[in-house]
Amino acid sequence: MNTTMLFNLSYGLYIISSMDGERPTGCTANSLMQVTAEPNTVVLSMNHDNHTNECIRKTGKFGVVVLAEDTPPSYIGGFGFRSGKDSDKFDGLEYDMKSGVPIINEGVGYLVFKVIDSFETSTHTIFLGELVDAEEIKGGTPMTYSYYHKVIKGKTPKNAPTYVAEEEVKKEEKDVWVCTVCGYVYDGDEPFEKLPESYKCPVCMQPKSVFKKK
Template identity: 30%
Template sequence: MPAQQLDELATRFRDAMAAVCTPVAVVTAMDGDRPHGTTVSAFASLSISPPSVLVSLDRGSDLLALVLRSGRFGMNVLGSRQSALAGQFARKGQDKFQDVAWRVDGGVPRIADVPHWIAAEVMETLEVADHTVVFGRVVDIASETIPPLTYHGRAFGTHAALATTGRAQA
């Protein structure tokens, strides 16, 4: 495929994926006593037996190198009022944890007041295109009932349940 067609396909793909609503999390790892993290929307639950998750990280990211070296990562799934936190961890730089309350829990940074937190041990990795998919076995978890932060149409938002009007129609 010619370069111009690839560029057009990439643009259409980016636009199509912007129309898909995704949850937002900050994936974290420790570098000695220093925390690192980045905002992601490419993560998911994988299995209940054993409890497992997956996250996709850019092959060139410092965070991926830390996750692979330590063998652990945290998933801090953000709540609907934490869009500023998502933006802070989406930017480049080493000072993402500045003014952020956190503690080490399960060997990984746990950000204060996130509604869903998971600590995982790396089970396996898979390199695909310019990313590495990291599969993790859940070793600890905490969860609250708070609406999630979502990303849709290149904007942060949240999910609201639809009102039910009785039985579903086929």
């Protein structure tokens, strides 16, 4: 079986949001798709270990921000490489409450869904959501999962359903500088060693010191 055929499936990239009591929270996700139009219904695959899963379960709703190609990658890293269990991901971000969920002021637009059903896989909950609210935020070109990998050179953590272990991906062997927090591979023109100490990973905003040479 050639599992690399899965790489041909297409996805968008989203910030899924919910409330943890009075506190806004959420995470990055790509596994969202529309399944019916009347009523407008989507499925979302959310890892059992993600704090967002528990919050969606408790509140019965979730927000979706459709990220744009020009959305700063720090949103993807900030929501996708740390947990709301021990960090306040909305701290310092501008957001509004829309139909009971927090929506960041970034990206193409937002949608809010009420959970109408769910079922379990061994690792993920599949939430079935019916649309209750949707509006444009900044407009622009929606970011795809492929754009995130190919242009931004971002990686995906283990909790994402589409995670692929490093060793399964055939790569050309060369010296590369990799962010040990989010997996971002530095590909700037300037040699990595010559970058100023103030350099930060553009995806997860961690300092230069967390990069390791491969």
